[in-house]
Amino acid sequence: MPDIQSKKxxxxxxxxxxxxxxxKKKETRAKLIDAIYHLTATQGLESVTIRDVATEADxxxxxxxxxxxxxxxxxxxxxxxxxxxxxxxxxxxxIDFDDPVYKVATAFTMFEKIVRNDPIFGWFLIKVxxxxxxxxxxxxxxxxRDVEQGIEKGVFDVPDxxxxxxxxxxxxxxxxxxxxxxxxxxxDIPHHVHxxxxxxxxxxxxxRLVARDVWKKQLD
Numbered sequence: 001m002p003d004i005q006s007k008k009x010x011x012x013x014x015x016x017x018x019x020x021x022x023x024k025k026k027e028t029r030a031k032l033i034d035a036i037y038h039l040t041a042t043q044g045l046e047s048v049t050i051r052d053v054a055t056e057a058d059x060x061x062x063x064x065x066x067x068x069x070x071x072x073x074x075x076x077x078x079x080x081x082x083x084x085x086x087x088x089x090x091x092x093x094x095i096d097f098d099d100p101v102y103k104v105a106t107a108f109t110m111f112e113k114i115v116r117n118d119p120i121f122g123w124f125l126i127k128v129x130x131x132x133x134x135x136x137x138x139x140x141x142x143x144x145r146d147v148e149q150g151i152e153k154g155v156f157d158v159p160d161x162x163x164x165x166x167x168x169x170x171x172x173x174x175x176x177x178x179x180x181x182x183x184x185x186x187x188d189i190p191h192h193v194h195x196x197x198x199x200x201x202x203x204x205x206x207x208r209l210v211a212r213d214v215w216k217k218q219l220d
Contacts, residue, residue, distance in 0.1 A: 029067055031057040033078045040075065041123040045131055079132055082124065086114055087142050100150030101202055105214040107143065108172075108193045113218055115176045122180045129173055140165055147200050157201030164199050171196065190215040 035056035039048045050071050054061045068074040090110045097103035115122035144165055150156040158164050175192050178184035184192075190211040197207035 036074050036078050040127050041120045100155045101210050105210045109214050109218045126177050
């Protein structure tokens with residue numbers, strides 16, 4: 001009589017093999033993304049080589065090409081993944097806000113908080129901005145969605161939303177660079193958020209009050 005128990009164990013081992021391989025591939029891919037993320041933030045994109053990435057990820061140089069065709073392809077994936085996660089975190093915080101002004105102001109201050117708490121993230125954004133100007137596309141689309149909701153409610157008044165969003169994008173990255181360099185101080189945050197709210201047509205008094213209120217809540 002066949003050994004039924006042994007046969008079942010063997011079948012299970014074979015059946016589980018693909019999932020183990022997939023898990024290993026995902027782990028290696030994650031290591032590569034983490035490696036390019038940290039190396040770009042600390043060294044700058046231009047000086048980072050594929051060998052550097054492979055060493056940082058603790059994989060063989062030849063194995064790199066089993067996952068990505070180039071350093072740039074890896075970086076593109078890292079950008080999309082990291083910005084998506086940040087956007088999801090912010091969305092989870094502001095999803096139940098009814099007031100568009102508070103929603104947008106909180107998103108701005110949340111983003112600043114993420115940068116402040118994770119300087120590697122902040123420097124990654126700064127270092128790749130020239131390489132990928134569309135870096136903030138994920139965040140921009142989320143902001144555009146929230147501003148458009150405010151426009152529908154008559155809260156925001158923006159003659160040209162796309163121009164306003166581009167101006168805000170430049171201002172946000174410049175401000176975060178100054179924060180990372182300790183040029184801009186914490187007390188500058190509500191003033192910056194006030195100006196960002198004004199850029200999308202928020203009433204001046206409300207923009208000022210909301211910016212201060214949201215900043216104080218972030219400090220709590």
